Amino acid sequence: MENKENVEVLEKEEKSECKEKKKKLIKNKDKELIEKLTKENEELIKKVQYAQAELINYRKRKDEEVLNFKKFCNQDLITELIVVVDNFERAIKLDDNDLTDELSKFLDGFKMMYSELSGILRKFGVEEINNVGKPFNSLEEEALMTDNVPDMDDDVVVEVLLKGYKLNGRVIRPASVKVNKK
Numbered sequence: 001m002e003n004k005e006n007v008e009v010l011e012k013e014e015k016s017e018c019k020e021k022k023k024k025l026i027k028n029k030d031k032e033l034i035e036k037l038t039k040e041n042e043e044l045i046k047k048v049q050y051a052q053a054e055l056i057n058y059r060k061r062k063d064e065e066v067l068n069f070k071k072f073c074n075q076d077l078i079t080e081l082i083v084v085v086d087n088f089e090r091a092i093k094l095d096d097n098d099l100t101d102e103l104s105k106f107l108d109g110f111k112m113m114y115s116e117l118s119g120i121l122r123k124f125g126v127e128e129i130n131n132v133g134k135p136f137n138s139l140e141e142e143a144l145m146t147d148n149v150p151d152m153d154d155d156v157v158v159e160v161l162l163k164g165y166k167l168n169g170r171v172i173r174p175a176s177v178k179v180n181k182k
Contacts, residue, residue, distance in 0.1 A: 071125070071168045078126055079172055081117070082165055088114035089163075129164035129175040131157045140164060142174045146181040156180045 091110050129140045136143060136155045147158045157177045164175025 072170065074124055075167055075172055078121065078124065078165075078167055081121065082126075082173060085114065085117055085121070086163070088117065125168040126172075127166050129166060129171070130160055131175070131177070132160055133157065136177070136179050140166075140171055140174055141177045143179040144176045145178040147178050148182060149180050150182075152180045154180060154182055 088110055092107065092114060094107060131137060131141065133152075134157055135153075136157055141157065141164060144161055149158055152158065156179070158180050159178040160175050161178060162176035164171065165173050
């Protein structure tokens with residue numbers, strides 16, 4: 001009987017050892033699975049974060065493009081209108097004293113139209129480039145002529161020959177100028 005009991009005890013111990021081994025295997029497999037799932041989860045989180053960053057950057061680029069489009073959408077029209085403004089300025093420069101009263105009244109109408117047109121252009125962000133007496137700036141001006149004025153420094157704008165214009169800070173037509181050279 002004792003043998004039988006020993007056998008039963010041994011069988012129980014073997015079963016117990018088997019159960020423990022199974023538990024260890026299951027725990028090891030669970031750990032491996034957990035590690036695998038954790039790595040996959042981290043990779044997916046990185047991908048989601050990358051996609052979110054890309055979306056934010058895309059929105060910023062689009063917002064900037066829309067803003068620039070709004071700022072400069074009238075550039076072609078304004079460039080054409082500047083030529084009209086130039087012609088108004090030429091007409092207004094006529095000597096008012098040598099004109100007849102009728103022609104002088106006509107010129108006053110030109111002055112009013114010029115004033116309104118200049119106001120509209122300013123309203124839409126157009127500003128004149130007028131750097132007379134300031135150092136020559138090749139980003140805003142193009143030198144067409146030079147002059148030798150003794151009391152002025154070198155590379156200073158002496159005269160504006162044709163006005164330049166900026167639209168919201170961007171040069172749309174550089175000023176044509178005369179620059180001092182000694």
